[in-house]
Amino acid sequence: MSGVNPDQSKYPDSSSNFIEKMIDLDLESGVDDGKVQLRFPPEPNGFLHIGHAKAICLNFGLAQKYQGRCNLRFDDTNPSREEQRYVDSIQEDIRWLGFEWDELCFASDYFGQLYDWATQLIRQGDAYVCDLTGDEVKEYRGTLTEVGRNSPHRDRSVEENLDLFMRMKAGEFSDGEKTLRARINMESPHIIMRDPVMYRIQRSTHHRTGDDWCIYPTYDWAHGQEDAIEGVTHSLCSLEFNNNRPLYEWFLDKIGLESVPRQTEFARLNIEYTVLSKRKLRTLVEDGHVEDWDDPRLPTLAGLRRRGYPPEVIRAFMKNIGVAKFNSTIELAILENALRDHLNRTAIRRMAVLDPLKLVIENLSEGEGKMVEAVNNPEDPSAGTRSIPFEREVWVDRDDFRMEPPRKWRRLAPDAEVRLRYGYCVKVKEVIEDPESGQVQELRCVYDPETARGQTPDGRKVRGIIHWVPASCAVELPVRLYSPLFIEPDPDNPPEGKEFTDFLNPESLVETKALCEPILKEANPGERFQLERVGYFVADQKLSSSGSPHLARIVPLKDSWAKQEKRQAGV
C-alpha cells in the first residue's frame, strides 16, 4: 500500500470497529502468519458511487492501518454487462480518492484455474452438468418454506460429467442449454446450498478475454477462489452476501486449500436525499433526469468530484460514520458537515451578489473611490489579502434589504445602518421604488468615512455586515445552484404506487448569474472558494475555461438566521 497522508480532520480516530477487532484477534492468534491482505472487488459494469467509497476506504484503510496489502480486482465474470470504460473510470475514481492498489487483478485472469478446479469437483462427485432450463431449475429449487427436488441429471457418472463439461467449454451447446452445478443438498434450509450453478453458457464477447470462453463462472463459484488465489485473508462484502457465506466456505473446503480467506459482511452505506443503487443511478442517467454519470447532483464519485468535493472530505466522512452490521441511513447533514469543515479551513473567500440591488452612496463622488483591504481566508492568514475598490455605486443582495424588517433584522432597511464587508458603514436614506410595480430599484445611502477597517470611532455597534461588489468593475458570471436531487429523505423506499423518480427535486439545478468581484474572473477550473455569506462554490471543470469560469454551488453556508426567521414566522 503506497502512502497516503493521514487525513487532517477534527474527527478523532474513531475507536475500532468490529472488523478491526477481528483482525486484532487474528493477529494475536497468529493466523495467516500475521499477514493482512484485502481487496476491493468491483464489477466493471457502472460508475463508482459514494457507497463504493465506503468499501474502498475500509479495505484500503485497513491495509494502511495494519501495513497489509490491498488489491484492486475486477470481478469480470459477466461479459454481457461489463465494459472497458468502466474498468478505466473505476481506476480513476479510486486514485482520485487517494488510494493505490498493490496489485491490479482480474477475475478473468483466473478462468483457467477456475475451470481446472471445476473439473476437480466433478471428479470428486461434487459437481455435475445439468440440462434443466432456467425455469426448471427454479421449479426444482423449491421455495423458502418447501425443500427442493433433485435434478434428474444429478447422478450422471464422473466420466459423462467430465465429457459434457468439456463440450460445454468447447461450445457444443447453445446458450443456457446446460449448466455446471455444485452437488450439495436440494433439501438444505439454506436455499443457496440447493445445488447452485457454477457455470453458465453465455456467448458474449468479454472485454478482456474476447471470445476465448463461452462458459462463465458465477459469482459464488468465482469469488472465494479469486480471494484464495490472491492470498486474501479478510474478504469484506456487504450484508446481503451473508447468505452466501456457507457456499463460499463449501467451495474452498472442497478444493482443499490449506489457507483460506474468511468472509465478513458489513452494512453498506445509505444517505438521505439520494439513491445509491446502480440500477437507480442508471435510470436517472438514461432517462435524462440528470446530464450524465458525472452530473454534480449524483452521488457518483465522478459527480462528487465535479461538484467540488475534495477527496479528503469523503475520507473524513467515512471515518466519521464508522462501520457496523446494522443497516442504517446517514443524515445528509453529516456529509455536509464534513464538507463545510474542510472548505472552511481551505477555501479562499470572495464576494459576489446573486440577486443584485443597486446601492448608491450619495456622499461619495464618482471619482472618489478608495481601496479597501479584504482578508482572503480568516482561518488561514497565509492566504493573504486583496484590495477591492469601494465606490459610489455598489451592488448588494436584494435579500439583504427589507422594506419592513422583521424582529431582530440586522441588515438593510429604511434608515438602518450596516457595514459593507471590509468597507465602510452605510445608512439608508431613501428607497427608490418603481412607480408601477412597486419593486425596490435602488437604495440611496450615506457612508461614514470614519468607519474604515471595522472601526466605529464613537463606539456605536453596527451589528449588520453584508457583502457587496463595486458596480464599475463587477464581473457577471454564470452560476449553477445545486440542491439535493430528491425532496424526500428516503426516495429508495417509495410508498405503494409511487416510484423513486416521483420524488425528484425540480429545483435540484437552478441556473442563474452573479455579479462578482473582478478577481473571480481569474478563477481556474476546479478552483473552490467561499462566496461570503452565501456558500462554497467551484469553477465547474466542464463548463469553465480559463478566463471564463462557470460557478457552481458545492454547498450553502449554514444559515441560522433563515432558521430563526422561519421559526418566528411559524409561531
Next chain:
RNA sequence: UACCCGGUGGUGUAAUUGGCAACACAACUGGUUUUGGUCCAGUCAUUCGAGGUUCGAGUCCUCGCCGGGUAGCCA
C-alpha cells in the same frame, strides 16, 4: 412460514470485554466575531421487552417483540 443477520439518544458509531453509557452530527440556550459563517460554553438516552445468573449486566443465559436479507444461469 424455512434459514441467516441485526436492535444503544432525533441520527450514526463507542463503551477498558461483567464495573459511573462516550464521541460526532442534529436540535435548543448563551458567549465571541468586520461572514446571522467559524469558534467557545451549556442542555438533550438508565441501552427493544420480560425473566434469569451476579455484589454488579448495554455486555452472559432463556423466552418473546421488532427490523433487514435469501427462492438470478446478476454481483
